[in-house]
Amino acid sequence: MIELDRRTFIKGAGAGGATCALATLLPGSLAALEQQPLKAVGKEVASICEMCSTRCPISARVVDGKNVFISGNKEAKSFGGKVCARGGAGHSLLYDPQRIVNPLRRVGERGEGQWEEITWQQAYQTIAKNLNDIKAKHGAEAVAFSSKSGSLSGHLFHLGKAFGSPNSFTHASTCPGGYVIAAKAMFGTKVKRDLGNSKYIINFGHNLYEGINMSETRGMMKAQMEKNAKLVVFEPRFSVVADKADEWFAIRPGTDLAVALALCHVLIEDKLYDHAFIEQHVVGFEAFAEEVKAYTPEWAQGVSDVPAKDIRRIAHEYAAHAPHAVVDFGHRATFTPEEFDMRRALFAANVLIGNIERKGGLYLGKKAKTYNKFAGNKVAPTLGKPGVEGLPKPTAKRIDQVDEQYAMMWSSGGIYQTILDATLEAKPYQLKAWVMSRTNPMQTMTDRARVVESLKKLDFVVCCDVYISETAAYADIILPESTYLERDEEIADKSGKNPAYYVRQRVVETIGQTKPSWQIFKELGEEMGLGQFFPWENMESLQLLQVNRDVTLWNTIKEKGYVSYGKPLMLREPSMVAAFTAHYPEAKATDADGTYASAMSFKTPSGKIELSSDKVEKMAAGRGVIKYRPVQLKQADELYFIQGKVAVHTNGATHNIPMLANLMSDNGVWIHPLTAGKLGISSGDKIRLSSSVGSEEGTALVTPGIRQDTVFAYMGFGSKNKELARATGKGIHCGNLLPHQTAPICGMNIHTTGITLAKI
Numbered sequence: 001m002i003e004l005d006r007r008t009f010i011k012g013a014g015a016g017g018a019t020c021a022l023a024t025l026l027p028g029s030l031a032a033l034e035q036q037p038l039k040a041v042g043k044e045v046a047s048i049c050e051m052c053s054t055r056c057p058i059s060a061r062v063v064d065g066k067n068v069f070i071s072g073n074k075e076a077k078s079f080g081g082k083v084c085a086r087g088g089a090g091h092s093l094l095y096d097p098q099r100i101v102n103p104l105r106r107v108g109e110r111g112e113g114q115w116e117e118i119t120w121q122q123a124y125q126t127i128a129k130n131l132n133d134i135k136a137k138h139g140a141e142a143v144a145f146s147s148k149s150g151s152l153s154g155h156l157f158h159l160g161k162a163f164g165s166p167n168s169f170t171h172a173s174t175c176p177g178g179y180v181i182a183a184k185a186m187f188g189t190k191v192k193r194d195l196g197n198s199k200y201i202i203n204f205g206h207n208l209y210e211g212i213n214m215s216e217t218r219g220m221m222k223a224q225m226e227k228n229a230k231l232v233v234f235e236p237r238f239s240v241v242a243d244k245a246d247e248w249f250a251i252r253p254g255t256d257l258a259v260a261l262a263l264c265h266v267l268i269e270d271k272l273y274d275h276a277f278i279e280q281h282v283v284g285f286e287a288f289a290e291e292v293k294a295y296t297p298e299w300a301q302g303v304s305d306v307p308a309k310d311i312r313r314i315a316h317e318y319a320a321h322a323p324h325a326v327v328d329f330g331h332r333a334t335f336t337p338e339e340f341d342m343r344r345a346l347f348a349a350n351v352l353i354g355n356i357e358r359k360g361g362l363y364l365g366k367k368a369k370t371y372n373k374f375a376g377n378k379v380a381p382t383l384g385k386p387g388v389e390g391l392p393k394p395t396a397k398r399i400d401q402v403d404e405q406y407a408m409m410w411s412s413g414g415i416y417q418t419i420l421d422a423t424l425e426a427k428p429y430q431l432k433a434w435v436m437s438r439t440n441p442m443q444t445m446t447d448r449a450r451v452v453e454s455l456k457k458l459d460f461v462v463c464c465d466v467y468i469s470e471t472a473a474y475a476d477i478i479l480p481e482s483t484y485l486e487r488d489e490e491i492a493d494k495s496g497k498n499p500a501y502y503v504r505q506r507v508v509e510t511i512g513q514t515k516p517s518w519q520i521f522k523e524l525g526e527e528m529g530l531g532q533f534f535p536w537e538n539m540e541s542l543q544l545l546q547v548n549r550d551v552t553l554w555n556t557i558k559e560k561g562y563v564s565y566g567k568p569l570m571l572r573e574p575s576m577v578a579a580f581t582a583h584y585p586e587a588k589a590t591d592a593d594g595t596y597a598s599a600m601s602f603k604t605p606s607g608k609i610e611l612s613s614d615k616v617e618k619m620a621a622g623r624g625v626i627k628y629r630p631v632q633l634k635q636a637d638e639l640y641f642i643q644g645k646v647a648v649h650t651n652g653a654t655h656n657i658p659m660l661a662n663l664m665s666d667n668g669v670w671i672h673p674l675t676a677g678k679l680g681i682s683s684g685d686k687i688r689l690s691s692s693v694g695s696e697e698g699t700a701l702v703t704p705g706i707r708q709d710t711v712f713a714y715m716g717f718g719s720k721n722k723e724l725a726r727a728t729g730k731g732i733h734c735g736n737l738l739p740h741q742t743a744p745i746c747g748m749n750i751h752t753t754g755i756t757l758a759k760i
């Protein structure tokens with residue numbers, strides 16, 4: 001956790017000649033920041049971090065009117081009262097002179113970087129006029145709305161709905177969509193992993209010690225350090241997780257599916273699977289077992305370079321630790337076009353050993369409604385929702401609604417990158433405008449050139465951000481959102497094994513003219529003539545609606561920031577169920593074995609876990625049963641290009657934040673010594689990476705910690721936008737090298753491609 005003294009802070013905040021560039025450009029911004037000491041809202045405020053979308057519970061206080069000290073909220077035990085390096089750097093964003101603090105209107109060409117400051121009223125009027133004109137001429141569906149999902153996306157999507165457009169998108173198809181859709185197909189819903197109680201963890205490129213999720217990262221640390229769990233890692237490069245593992249296998253990129261299927265093969269052929277569990281809770285086992293007969297470890301070795309004998313041994317070790325063992329299903333699901341089956345195969349390896357609702361395995365979230373049913377008691381309050389009536393029913397289909405195979409994705413965030421197809425090729429019809437918030441597709445979608453072309457072609461683009469991001473630089477209007485430290489938001493559900501709620505609360509008074517999303521999109525809605533769909537007055541009235549006017553509950557949640565109810569419950573874990581029934585005398589009666597196994601139900605067509613799925617078969621013939629299909633991620637003479645997160649930056653978001661930019665501003669390209677040797681490349685050399693869509697100049701980092709046929713770079717660097725002055729031109733821009741490719745069923749945008757390498 002990071003703490004800064006005031007001197008370091010001031011030095012950091014003023015760093016770089018970049019400040020002047022923007023100050024000259026936007027006289028209001030810098031002045032607003034420098035003249036305003038931070039005004040604390042309370043002594044110690046419980047809130048929620050937003051330095052990444054993990055959204056950890058935090059506790060923050062203003063120090064000397066200049067700094068904000070941020071730590072983890074101690075009420076949230078699984079987070080250990082800690083934040084990560086980025087979480088500790090929140091004040092550096094808050095107080096960054098390069099932040100935008102006034103609405104901006106583009107005056108030059110798109111992307112030229114000529115802005116004028118305008119009032120909110122002018123911004124709202126301009127947007128309302130443009131969007132309503134487009135609606136009158138082309139229909140509401142000609143406007144797309146997009147936002148990284150989370151606390152603030154709901155308000156933008158609500159505006160989209162009120163406007164009548166079916167086209168709302170989260171970032172899902174660039175991040176979790178693969179495993180979310182695989183889980184939907186198999187379990188009918190999302191599932192969680194209990195890493196902390198696991199005794200044997202098999203990890204396929206889940207980068208938890210760099211791509212941090214505080215509670216999961218801490219869970220894995222706990223398993224390794226306190227429970228002596230064994231960690232086996234399949235990763236093309238020697239990541240920090242690989243470094244901390246008991247065993248690391250440098251798997252060929254995009255071949256995890258083969259290894260996962262071979263693990264399942266051994267579990268079934270050697271009769272290591274949980275017969276009784278399969279019998280009671282699973283359908284489609286026979287078809288799956290028949291299919292995996294062919295996927296021997298020897299076959300998988302040929303595909304993945306993971307030795308067959310190790311796959312066999314690991315399958316046996318894993319089964320020996322069942323059910324307190326887990327095959328981690330990963331997070332960023334953008335490795336291969338076969339994401340859907342890869343993630344399904346990872347889930348299958350869990351189902352086979354019956355670790356569902358067992359300690360150290362997988363489980364379903366227990367929100368208040370479910371938990372209370374089991375307890376026979378109102379242990380946790382349920383939250384109310386503002387019922388908004390009369391929302392228009394869109395007359396058009398979504399732009400990604402072209403092929404039935406993607407049906408599960410339409411309600412899970414949609415296929416984000418189809419915005420480009422609809423804009424550039426009128427597929428399936430012409431988009432005219434894009435309203436986005438908290439997303440930077442120029443960095444985070446593939447094929448940057450195509451994103452630029454799309455933004456240039458659209459009639460109207462609105463971007464809500466805290467910086468002039470690479471994408472915002474192409475907007476017509478930029479709306480400056482308050483940072484998370486300046487805003488209140490709805491109470492959010494944080495239930496895990498038991499119900500929990502938490503809330504974001506402002507820590508400091510607003511700097512400049514910024515506003516929170518909920519207010520921006522409500523006021524914009526009103527200007528657009530949609531006021532009837534925003535019946536709440538402010539965040540306070542929304543929160544009171546949520547707590548059903550229970551002021552005591554409201555105060556408790558606000559005071560503690562994080563409130564959890566009851567005891568952790570996993571339905572098939574005898575000790576947990578025993579503790580639960582002892583605590584709640586009116587609890588539902590258990591099965592004869594002292595568990596709630598028979599009460600376990602899944603929102604699939606059969607009500608059971610569907611190892612093979614008729615529903616998927618109907619959506620896409622031949623896809624019902626998990627199957628290996630070869631993929632071609634690169635040409636024979638190319639190298640695989642893969643990416644990952646680095647501990648001190650978030651996606652395409654934080655590279656301009658002074659403190660974090662100071663910590664790391666470049667992404668050296670990892671190259672194996674033999675590969676580098678053949679090309680005459682040494683560490684520190686300037687190199688060129690070329691792919692089918694783009695070319696980037698970078699710096700070589702020669703290391704044995706990567707496969708010979710693969711190069712790796714941390715993502716989010718190499719901004720080409722002059723406004724993000726601290727990040728501009730530093731390192732390679734990953735999105736500029738990746739072709740636009742969409743995976744079957746889950747619609748994932750793929751982040752692995754082939755490149756060639758040359759010394760400059």
Ligand SMILES: Nc1nc2c(c(=O)[nH]1)N[C@H]1C(S)=C(S)[C@@H](COP(=O)(O)OP(=O)(O)OC[C@H]3O[C@@H](n4cnc5c(=O)[nH]c(N)nc54)[C@H](O)[C@@H]3O)O[C@H]1N2
Nearest residue numbers: 204205206207211212253254331332644645647649650651
């Ligand atoms: N510090 C930090 N923490 C973050 C984030 C951040 O940006 N910074 N972002 C948050 C978000 S949005 C997410 S989604 C999560 C991401 O969490 P993860 O998905 O765990 O992290 P990534 O680093 O994106 O990618 C995972 C790893 O996969 C490896 N890899 C690439 N291709 C393959 C392959 O084909 N097979 C295998 N087995 N491995 C492969 C990469 O080398 C990388 O180490 O992290 C979250 N936490």
Ligand SMILES: Nc1nc2c(c(=O)[nH]1)N[C@H]1C(S)=C(S)[C@@H](COP(=O)(O)OP(=O)(O)OC[C@H]3O[C@@H](n4cnc5c(=O)[nH]c(N)nc54)[C@H](O)[C@@H]3O)O[C@H]1N2
Nearest residue numbers: 148171175438439440444464465469481651652653715734
């Ligand atoms: N090449 C490549 N591309 C990737 C990945 C990869 O590994 N490689 N990873 C993928 C993954 S896992 C993900 S999750 C996506 C994420 O991609 P995006 O959905 O684009 O999200 P971020 O890059 O996290 O942040 C986007 C923007 O949010 C702004 N922002 C930050 N805080 C706030 C706020 O409080 N309010 C508002 N309005 N804006 C804010 C930031 O300034 C930034 O411009 O990228 C994906 N793209």
Ligand code: SF4
Nearest residue numbers: 049052055056084087
């Ligand atoms: S993982 Fe770090 S940056 Fe992300 S929300 Fe938690 S503390 Fe903040």
Ligand SMILES: [Mo]
Nearest residue numbers: 174175176332
């Ligand atoms: Mo992500």
